[in-house]
Amino acid sequence: MDPENLPKHFEAGGAEVRWDDFWQSEGIHKWEPSRPRDETFVVDTPPPTASGSLHPGHVFSYTHTDILVRFQRMIGKNIYYPMGWDDNGLPTERRVQNYYHVRCDPTAPYEDQLELAPASAKMRKKPPKKISRDNFIELCHRVTTEDEKTFMALWKRLGVSVDWNEQYQTIDDNCRRIAQFSFLDLLEKNQVFSSNAPSMWDVDFQCAIAQAEVEDRNIAGAYHDIEFGLSDTGETFTISTTRPELLPACVGVTAHPSDERYKHFFGREAISPLFRIPVPIFPSEIADPEKGTGILMVCTFGDATDVEWWRDEGLTLRQLVGRDGRLLPADFGSQTFPSLDPVEAEKNYSDLEGKTLKAARELIVSLLREDSSGFDGTRAALVGEPRLLEHSVKFFEKGDRPLEFVPTRQWFVRLLDKKKELIAKGNLIKWHPDHMRRRYEDWTENLSFDWCVSRQRFFGVPIPVWYPILENGNCDYKSPLVPKKENLPTDPTRDCPSGFTEEQRNQPGGFKAETDIFDTWFTSSLTPQISSHWGSNQERHQALFPADVRPQAHDIIRTWAFYTIAKAHLHEDSVPWKHATISGWILDPDRKKMSKSKGNVVTPIPLIDKYSADGVRYWAGSARLGVDTALDEKVFKIGKRLVTKIFNASKFVLTQDGHSAKPSSELDLAFLSELRSLVRRSTKAFEDFDQAHALMEIENFFWSRFTDTYIELVKVRARSIDNKNPQDQGSAIFSLRFGLSVLLRLFAPFLPFVTEEVWSWAYAEESGFKSIHISSWPKDAEFAHLETPNETTSLSIAIAALTAINKAKADGEVSMGRALERLVLSGQASDVDKLRSVAVDVTAAARCENYEIIIDDTIEKGSFQVKNIEFAPKPT
RNA sequence: AGGCACGUAGCUCAGUGGCUAGAGCGCCGCCUUGACACGGCGGAGGUCGGCGGUUCGACCCCGCCCGUGCCUACCA
Numbered sequence: 001m002d003p004e005n006l007p008k009h010f011e012a013g014g015a016e017v018r019w020d021d022f023w024q025s026e027g028i029h030k031w032e033p034s035r036p037r038d039e040t041f042v043v044d045t046p047p048p049t050a051s052g053s054l055h056p057g058h059v060f061s062y063t064h065t066d067i068l069v070r071f072q073r074m075i076g077k078n079i080y081y082p083m084g085w086d087d088n089g090l091p092t093e094r095r096v097q098n099y100y101h102v103r104c105d106p107t108a109p110y111e112d113q114l115e116l117a118p119a120s121a122k123m124r125k126k127p128p129k130k131i132s133r134d135n136f137i138e139l140c141h142r143v144t145t146e147d148e149k150t151f152m153a154l155w156k157r158l159g160v161s162v163d164w165n166e167q168y169q170t171i172d173d174n175c176r177r178i179a180q181f182s183f184l185d186l187l188e189k190n191q192v193f194s195s196n197a198p199s200m201w202d203v204d205f206q207c208a209i210a211q212a213e214v215e216d217r218n219i220a221g222a223y224h225d226i227e228f229g230l231s232d233t234g235e236t237f238t239i240s241t242t243r244p245e246l247l248p249a250c251v252g253v254t255a256h257p258s259d260e261r262y263k264h265f266f267g268r269e270a271i272s273p274l275f276r277i278p279v280p281i282f283p284s285e286i287a288d289p290e291k292g293t294g295i296l297m298v299c300t301f302g303d304a305t306d307v308e309w310w311r312d313e314g315l316t317l318r319q320l321v322g323r324d325g326r327l328l329p330a331d332f333g334s335q336t337f338p339s340l341d342p343v344e345a346e347k348n349y350s351d352l353e354g355k356t357l358k359a360a361r362e363l364i365v366s367l368l369r370e371d372s373s374g375f376d377g378t379r380a381a382l383v384g385e386p387r388l389l390e391h392s393v394k395f396f397e398k399g400d401r402p403l404e405f406v407p408t409r410q411w412f413v414r415l416l417d418k419k420k421e422l423i424a425k426g427n428l429i430k431w432h433p434d435h436m437r438r439r440y441e442d443w444t445e446n447l448s449f450d451w452c453v454s455r456q457r458f459f460g461v462p463i464p465v466w467y468p469i470l471e472n473g474n475c476d477y478k479s480p481l482v483p484k485k486e487n488l489p490t491d492p493t494r495d496c497p498s499g500f501t502e503e504q505r506n507q508p509g510g511f512k513a514e515t516d517i518f519d520t521w522f523t524s525s526l527t528p529q530i531s532s533h534w535g536s537n538q539e540r541h542q543a544l545f546p547a548d549v550r551p552q553a554h555d556i557i558r559t560w561a562f563y564t565i566a567k568a569h570l571h572e573d574s575v576p577w578k579h580a581t582i583s584g585w586i587l588d589p590d591r592k593k594m595s596k597s598k599g600n601v602v603t604p605i606p607l608i609d610k611y612s613a614d615g616v617r618y619w620a621g622s623a624r625l626g627v628d629t630a631l632d633e634k635v636f637k638i639g640k641r642l643v644t645k646i647f648n649a650s651k652f653v654l655t656q657d658g659h660s661a662k663p664s665s666e667l668d669l670a671f672l673s674e675l676r677s678l679v680r681r682s683t684k685a686f687e688d689f690d691q692a693h694a695l696m697e698i699e700n701f702f703w704s705r706f707t708d709t710y711i712e713l714v715k716v717r718a719r720s721i722d723n724k725n726p727q728d729q730g731s732a733i734f735s736l737r738f739g740l741s742v743l744l745r746l747f748a749p750f751l752p753f754v755t756e757e758v759w760s761w762a763y764a765e766e767s768g769f770k771s772i773h774i775s776s777w778p779k780d781a782e783f784a785h786l787e788t789p790n791e792t793t794s795l796s797i798a799i800a801a802l803t804a805i806n807k808a809k810a811d812g813e814v815s816m817g818r819a820l821e822r823l824v825l826s827g828q829a830s831d832v833d834k835l836r837s838v839a840v841d842v843t844a845a846a847r848c849e850n851y852e853i854i855i856d857d858t859i860e861k862g863s864f865q866v867k868n869i870e871f872a873p874k875p876t
Numbered sequence: 877a878g879g880c881a882c883g884u885a886g887c888u889c890a891g892u893g894g895c896u897a898g899a900g901c902g903c904c905g906c907c908u909u910g911a912c913a914c915g916g917c918g919g920a921g922g923u924c925g926g927c928g929g930u931u932c933g934a935c936c937c938c939g940c941c942c943g944u945g946c947c948u949a950c951c952a
Contacts, residue, residue: 009914216951223952241952254952288952296952303951392951438880442948554946591945622889626881628945632888634901637914641900644914652911696890700899711911719910803917810906810918817909817916847909860896 001654001762010647010754012612019756020156028771029073029161031080037543041077043069044528044547044577045162046560047084047170050147051095053596054154056631057553059604061583063620064691065551066160068581070749071686073161074777080544082166082531083155087144088175088460089520090205090398095147096139096459103128104136104458106515111135133458140459144169154604158613159752161773168530170523171461176489179523180464181535182567184485186413191570192453194411194477198300198307199452201406202396203325207456208410210519211449212559215397222386223292226368228253229375231269231278236375237262238383240292242391244368245361246299248275248330248337248349249320252313255295257283262295272297273374273381274348274367275332276340282313301405303394304448321404327352327360344377357404409477411463411516412450415566419444425565428575432689433626436554436582440565443558451563453519460517464490466497467512475512485535525563528576547577554582554626581689584628591630602631614751615639621750624692642699643754646747649707650758653740656718660737661730665717666837668735669787670794671710675701675739676783682746683777691749698746706743709799711736716844741767742778791834793862798838801825801864805846808866814874820848824868826856831864847872 023029031040043065048058073079097103101119110132116139131139148169155162168175186192200209224244229236239253253270255262265281272279279297286305287296298309300318309315318336322328330349333342348367352360367373368382375381394403415422422444431437454463466481481497483490492513496502504510526534532544546568552560561580568576585593588600595601608616611633618639623629663669678701685694718732741763748755752773759772769775791797804825809816823846827835832855835842843851859865 006911009912216949221951239952243952292952294952298952305952392949394951433881435880439947442879446948558947585946587945593945624889627889628882630888632901634888638888638900641914645912648912648915650911655911693890696899700890704899707912708916712916715910806917807919813906815907815909815917817907 001657006651006655006761010644010757012614012643012753013609015753015757016157016159016608016613019753020159022756023161023771023773024164026770028773029079029081029163031163031166032078033540033543035078039076039078040080040543041069041072042080042528042531042544042547042549043082044531044550044564045082045084046552047086047168047524047527048151049089049091050085050087050144050151051092053601054150054604055586055596055601056594056604056607057583057586058151058154059158059607059616060586060620060623060629061551061553062155062160063158063617064581064583064623064625065549066158067617067621067691067749068549068551068686068689069161070752070773071691071777073773074745074748074775076776079161079163080166080531081162082168083152083162083164084167084527084530085144085148085151085169086520086524087140087148088170088523090457092140092144093136093457093459096136096143097128099143100139101128102131102136102139104133105130106133106458108132108135114138136458141171144171157605157608158617161752166531170520170530171459173489174533174536175523175526175530176461177536178526178530178534179461179518180483180488180490181485182522182526182529182571183464183518184482184488185535185571187482189570191414192411193414194409194454194480196407196409196477198310198405198407199410200394200396200403200449201323201408202399203321203323203401203404204399205396205457206323208408208452208454209396209403210452210521211447212451212521212562213397214394214403216392217395218390218392219402220388221391221393222388224365224368224386225293225383226273226297227374227381227383228270228272228297230265231271234376237265237270237295238293239295239297241297241302242389243299243302243361245327245352245357245364246302246320247272247297247364247368248277248327248345248352249299249301249318250275250277250279250297251300251315251318252279252298252309253281253295254284254287254298254309255281256287256289257285259287259289259294265295271340271375274364275337275345276375277338277345278340280313280315284309304405307405317407319407321357321406323406323408325356325401325404327355327357329353341377348373357401410452411454412452413522413566413570415451416447416449418566418569419447422562422566422569425569425575429565429577430579432579432581433624436557436580436626439554439557440561443562451519451566453522454516455519456515457517460520461489461523462491462493463514463516463518464488464492465514466492466500467514469506469508469510469512471508473508480514481511521559521563524560525567527564528568529571534571546575549579549581550577551581551583553585555585557582579689582626584623584626587628587630589630589632593628594631607633607636611636611640612643612753614643614753617750617752618642618695621695622692625689642702643751645703645707646744646751646754647758649711650740650744650761652711652715653736654758654762656733656736658718658729658733659726660734661727663731663735663786665728665731665735665841666789666791666794667710667713667798667841668731669789670792670798670838671705671714671739672735672783672786673789673792674705674795675742676780676786678705679742679746679778679783680780686749694746695750698743698750702743702747705795706739709802710739710795713798713802713838713841713845717841738782742782745772745775745778748772790837794834794838796862797831797834798842800831800862801827801835801839801842802845804864804866805842805848805869808869809871812869812871814871817847818874819872820846820869821850821872822868822870823848823851823866824854825851825864826854826867827859827864828857828861829855831859831862835864
């Protein structure tokens with residue numbers, strides 16, 4: 001090749017666009033449905049939340065996956081690598097609310113042709129505009145469509161080799177169909193049920209949430225000691241509570257059965273202060289004598305334990321907290337709120353009604369301080385002062401106020417009875433790294449609620465259910481009406497159940513639509529089935545399910561991984577995938593998790609502009625799976641340097657134009673033998689899902705055995721113009737070109753752009769593979785016909801000799817290119833012997849014609865010393 | 877509170893039951909050579925978190941401890 005035809009520098013930005021266009025137009029990443037399953041590699045790609053912001057974590061984990069995929073493609077696999085968009089759900093709703101400054105109000109009328117502009121600062125000062133459910137959903141679609149373009153541009157820029165023909169959105173027709181199909185299948189299997197029971201409720205979003213979305217936060221609270229009385233003898237005892245505002249909802253009192261202090265109370269009745277409500281006192285094994293005063297009040301509902309006691313003891317329901325987090329009206333003297341003194345109770349409650357929990361707490365504490373607040377009206381009920389403490393409280397992960405248990409009708413998937421089976425399924429999956437399996441097991445073992453899948457939100461997959469309305473106007477929730485599977489997807493607020501007409505909607509004798517939608521995870525737990533078109537294309541399902549690999553980060557093992565395993569188990573008694581590859585988190589330079597809420601997120605695009613896509617991929621590729629990794633620009637720099645070096649070294653190798661011959665020189669054979677070993681090691685690492693190790697091996701070899709050494713040693717022989725010895729020159733040229741071809745292919749999964757660029761110069765035509773990415777991964781067989789070197793260490797020996805000479809030149813402060821007039825090199829006898837067969841290359845590289853090699857057994861084995869050196873004069 | 881992971885050169889990280897523990901970056905000195913100054917050559921730098929144990933031999937295996945991060949639990 002004429003060096004004049006090759007560019008001076010690698011223009012990464014241009015190459016990234018050029019090669020992505022080429023891959024798309026040539027269909028390099030296209031899945032071929034006709035090829036058999038065992039030749040196919042199926043990826044269950046994480047569908048990003050398109051309305052979220054671009055994050056280096058995306059770049060990181062998608063690059064991990066792409067590296068694996070590109071390796072699999074090169075070993076000949078037919079790749080199924082789709083891209084999904086998880087636009088369904090709360091993040092999109094919030095983005096729409098903020099972007100347009102609107103709120104969904106299901107009672108608002110639909111506005112045809114509603115055109116809204118992004119909200120200005122001025123508009124934001126006014127209350128948000130109320131828009132109908134349908135208008136709101138339209139805006140959600142509009143926003144996600146735009147956001148997906150941004151993400152797609154990032155993936156293409158990064159060289160993520162997905163097949164863009166295989167895209168889905170978790171809200172599209174196929175996904176809605178599959179989510180609803182999943183629900184109907186679970187209903188048939190009796191694995192899903194609706195229940196009107198206290199469940200975890202976020203008072204701000206006014207929505208039920210599932211255990212997986214709960215996080216514990218340590219917040220400040222206080223023990224309040226409150227005196228209760230016994231109805232019969234007037235004895236007293238003191239309970240401790242962090243939630244005094246729930247006193248009106250007290251439905252019982254409990255202590256440990258063996259607690260001597262309280263044993264004699266069991267079976268009797270306590271009277272609460274302020275409201276004078278008689279409640280049963282019962283023993284409970286789970287009451288902790290060490291905590292507080294050892295005896296406590298049970299309320300509906302302060303926490304999950306209250307729910308347990310309420311259910312197990314069959315206690316009265318005194319629901320106090322409304323869906324909006326404010327105290328509901330209470331009718332003292334009624335059956336629900338019996339009071340020994342309804343007038344007094346009513347008076348005490350009058351100011352509490354309608355208050356938020358926080359305000360109610362302050363107010364009730366001041367009431368409890370009053371002299372007549374005690375159970376018999378003779379003294380204050382509050383004992384001492386509240387004692388501050390920090391305790392952990394359950395929050396919705398996206399929420400601002402603690403969760404409440406509110407009785408509401410919700411749909412649940414039955415999981416609590418399947419912990420063992422689910423853990424067994426987890427053991428059928430190979431986790432990378434393996435210890436991530438423990439996260440899954442811990443979570444599964446500790447499940448304490450069935451999966452609540454209904455959400456009182458708007459943008460999501462509708463739950464495909466109607467309820468009959470009885471002639472008396474009541475809803476029959478026990479006998480839901482469901483659509484036929486072939487009629488999915490359906491929207492019960494628009495479609496009618498079969499056998500009914502639209503006129504019967506919301507009429508006695510007619511039906512009522514379920515307006516709740518599914519938890520987003522209900523749909524995204526089906527991504528392998530979404531890819532495989534489960535339920536509508538059995539042939540495709542067989543070909544693509546289970547997937548080969550599920551890539552994801554470790555923070556969503558409890559959600560995405562867990563739910564996906566659960567669904568595959570429930571539906572088909574299967575695992576969803578064979579391997580789970582778990583990427584770590586991205587940490588900022590202070591080693592804090594990079595997250596939107598912490599405000600320390602860096603946008604990835606400028607990093608790509610600065611360090612090139614290959615440079616950024618190098619950073620991701622060098623991190624082991626499961627290891628949290630700092631976003632360290634030093635590593636990007638190293639990547640970029642590697643890209644440049646590959647480009648330059650390739651330029652040198654491919655411009656050596658002499659004819660190629662079967663390698664015969666000892667140095668060349670030793671180099672090729674080491675290369676063969678590299679191919680074995682890096683292939684093994686890839687097969688073990690250890691791409692970082694493969695990269696390290698390849699990179700080390702490239703610098704220390706190829707560019708810095710072998711190329712320098714063989715340079716003179718390869719470019720000798722006079723052709724004194726065509727066989728030696730041909731041997732060098734073959735080894736350089738073949739060596740480069742192997743190294744490029746090893747690098748290709750990591751650095752797809754620069755390797756493709758170089759491949760296109762000569763190898764594409766030579767090999768017949770138009771893209772390096774569909775050429776073949778280096779195989780042991782490619783080395784089989786080569787002779788073996790006399791000494792496996794010949795390259796090392798040559799390098800050691802050259803290093804000694806280089807050191808002498810460095811010490812003499814002359815350039816490495818300075819010619820030598822005389823050189824005496826010494827080493828151990830065995831090393832000297834080995835050096836003879838490569839000395840011609842060493843001395844050529846050192847620019848020395850007059851040399852002598854002597855034996856000195858005092859020198860360390862494997863190294864050489866310069867005994868005498870004379871530099872030629874500096875050329876003018 | 878239990879579990880998992882991690883703790884190796886100033887920084888980011890490799891590493892193996894076996895001779896004097898490695899790389900890159902950074903630092904110091906030198907070199908503009910014909911692929912590359914978006915470079916090259918050379919150099920300095922570590923009691924491998926601590927204490928015990930197993931072993932002929934431990935950075936590696938075991939136990940305890942310390943520190944960091946995370947997971948799960950705790951929620952009166």
